[in-house]
Amino acid sequence: MMSYPFFPSASTAYSVPSSSNMAIYRPSFPFDVNTNGSDRLFESSMDQFKSNSSEGGSSDSGIVGADMKKDGNSQKKIRSQKYAFHTRSQVDILDDGYRWRKYGQKTVKNNIFPRSYYRCTHPGCNVKKQVQRLTKDEEVVATTYEGVHTHPVEKSTDNFEHILKQMHIYVSP
DNA sequence: CGAGTTTGACCTGCGC
DNA sequence: GCGCAGGTCAAACTCG
Ligand SMILES: [Zn+2]
Numbered sequence: 001m002m003s004y005p006f007f008p009s010a011s012t013a014y015s016v017p018s019s020s021n022m023a024i025y026r027p028s029f030p031f032d033v034n035t036n037g038s039d040r041l042f043e044s045s046m047d048q049f050k051s052n053s054s055e056g057g058s059s060d061s062g063i064v065g066a067d068m069k070k071d072g073n074s075q076k077k078i079r080s081q082k083y084a085f086h087t088r089s090q091v092d093i094l095d096d097g098y099r100w101r102k103y104g105q106k107t108v109k110n111n112i113f114p115r116s117y118y119r120c121t122h123p124g125c126n127v128k129k130q131v132q133r134l135t136k137d138e139e140v141v142a143t144t145y146e147g148v149h150t151h152p153v154e155k156s157t158d159n160f161e162h163i164l165k166q167m168h169i170y171v172s173p
Numbered sequence: 174c175g176a177g178t179t180t181g182a183c184c185t186g187c188g189c
Numbered sequence: 190g191c192g193c194a195g196g197t198c199a200a201a202c203t204c205g
Contacts, residue, residue: 105180
């Protein structure tokens with residue numbers, strides 16, 4: 001788990017101290033990003049999709065394919081809102097304060113780097129997230145959040161990382 | 174021992 | 190219909 005952030009391609013550009021600690025870069029959320037027009041680490045587009053969220057439960061989450069094909073009529077059309085943004089980072093482990101459990105990894109066409117699928121581990125929280133590194137710019141990571149968290153961030157916002165996060169500083173121990 | 178990752182199989186939508 | 194492409198599951202495995 002949590003292997004080191006090295007990638008198949010030209011990884012010589014950056015060298016992460018592969019001792020025991022990895023660099024952690026924590027960006028804010030796209031919603032909270034204070035675009036004061038200052039430093040812009042969150043480059044370019046931030047797409048926003050939205051569909052009808054008529055279903056109150058919004059318990060779309062994991063619908064087992066084998067299970068749902070039986071019914072043939074399920075609510076899987078509903079799609080939570082998707083927030084995608086690009087980040088310039090050398091590590092793909094962008095800790096945003098939530099706990100993510102990886103549930104898949106696929107290679108996409110036109111991209112050498114695989115795409116990772118994560119899901120929030122909080123009970124009742126069905127937020128998904130996928131991380132992908134662009135082939136063209138290997139230092140750019142596209143993160144896509146899907147859904148809204150139904151719980152507060154459970155991470156101490158009382159340490160250095162918080163300040164570093166505000167500063168957009170990249171730490172390498 | 175348990176939470177989290179790995180990895181191939183499996184499902185579905187879409188285009189031809 | 191079929192095959193590809195993207196998305197997900199779940200069993201096995203790993204690590205703390
Ligand atoms: Zn959550």
